Amino acid sequence: MPHDHHDHDHGALSPSGHPYRKDDDIVLSYWQMMEISVRELLIEKGHITAAQVHNQINTMDARSPANGAKVVARAWSDPEFKSALLTDAGQASRDMGFDIGPMHLIAVENTILVHNVVVCTLCSCYPRNLLGLPPDWYKSRAYRSRTVIEPRKVLSEFGVEIAQDVQVRVHDSTADMRYIVLPAQPKETMGLSADELAYWVTRDSMIGVGLPQAPK
Amino acid sequence: MKVRVQNHWPPGHIRTPAYLRGKTGEIEREIGLFNNPEQNAYRLPPQQRRLVRVRFTMAEIWGDAAETPDDVIEAEIYAHWLEPA
Structure with missing residues (x-):
């Protein structure tokens, strides 16, 4: 004892x-x-x-990643909202009722041709006003420097393998904008309600170092 | 439109990452006018600057050492750091 x-x-x-x-x-x-x-x-x-x-x-x-998950789930289930989100993610999030203050947000969409990942090489810019505080690794020198040099290797260390015919697009938050990845909707989730879909959206999938996952 | 990031190394609070200086990319989108952080950081009256997102290929940035030459990096660069390429 x-x-x-x-x-x-x-x-x-x-x-x-x-x-x-x-x-x-x-x-x-x-x-x-x-x-x-x-x-x-x-x-x-x-x-x-x-x-x-x-x-x-x-x-x-x-504030927590659950807020972002609701935004992503709505984009998956509501094409009009998705188009509003890709035009002005800050305004679309505000219109859903999230108090994100003066944050300027850009949503970048993963498709069969493109995989997006977000980093801030200069400091630790992160869409805190929607997703809450960033994970510690996001602020580490290793993540910040390696993601712009060898993003595929970094992603594979997170367990995400990107096929060679898919372009990796690294977003360096160098100034006034913040970024959220709109992950591709998993095939198994087609037809689910926005509430059910939100459980599939992980924090890491909105940074781009993860993929949506079936809820445990 | 093709642009080159100026290869300048002034002191102070600069939000143009070192690894992109002197590199050429394509304007991805215009974002709007923002206070110049180079003045803002020191509480000097900031000028409004155009902020644009520029897309660079890994091949342009890292040359032969690029992990996958056709992958890209996009970053926000203030227009006064850009020149036509």
């Missing part, structure tokens, strides 16, 4: 079988210190309240 005595073995596993994580007793970085200082000053001087900051964090945390 880990907490029965004081000098227990720190290499031991938790009851759930995972190693204990070290406490993050590290010195704050320059930018962490800067963020805390500016936030506390803004609150102290009455420009914003702590509750507003917390609400904003909650709003961002409440």
